[in-house]
Amino acid sequence: MQWAFTGDHSATALDTDGRTVYAALTSGEVLALDAVDGAVLWRSRAEVGGVPTVVLSLTVSGGGELVLGTVDGRILLCPVGGRG
Numbered sequence: 001m002q003w004a005f006t007g008d009h010s011a012t013a014l015d016t017d018g019r020t021v022y023a024a025l026t027s028g029e030v031l032a033l034d035a036v037d038g039a040v041l042w043r044s045r046a047e048v049g050g051v052p053t054v055v056l057s058l059t060v061s062g063g064g065e066l067v068l069g070t071v072d073g074r075i076l077l078c079p080v081g082g083r084g
Contacts, residue, residue, distance in 0.1 A: 003038030007031075013058035015066075020080075022066060024055035030068070032080070048074060 009027040016022065020041060021033040031043040046055045046068065057069035061077070068076040 002036075005033055005038050005040075012054065012056050013069075015058050015060045017060045022058055022060060022080075024058045024068070026054060028052050028054045030055055030058070030066070046070065048072075048076070 005023075007023075007025055009025040009029070011023050012026055013024040014021065016035060019035055021035050021038075022030065023033065024030050024046070028046045029043055030046055032041040033039065034041055046053050048070065053074070054071040055068045056071055059067045060080075061067050064080050066078045066080060068078060070076065
């Protein structure tokens with residue numbers, strides 16, 4: 001094992017672009033980890049219209065965005081970087 005990240009909540013989804021590992025947690029948080037050493041690059045709470053939600057699926061698009069599927073049935077396109 002190269003590195004391990006230990007969080008306070010379970011992961012619901014993971015994906016990587018080779019440089020960054022993206023994870024969604026049951027807490028509603030989405031985070032980015034450095035693929036080399038596991039360092040947290042950014043973390044953000046998943047919200048739609050200011051209302052918290054939980055991300056159940058996550059994939060990195062070719063356009064530098066994350067496609068997120070939420071527990072309430074929404075599909076979101078978000079810029080990478082934890083803002084959006």
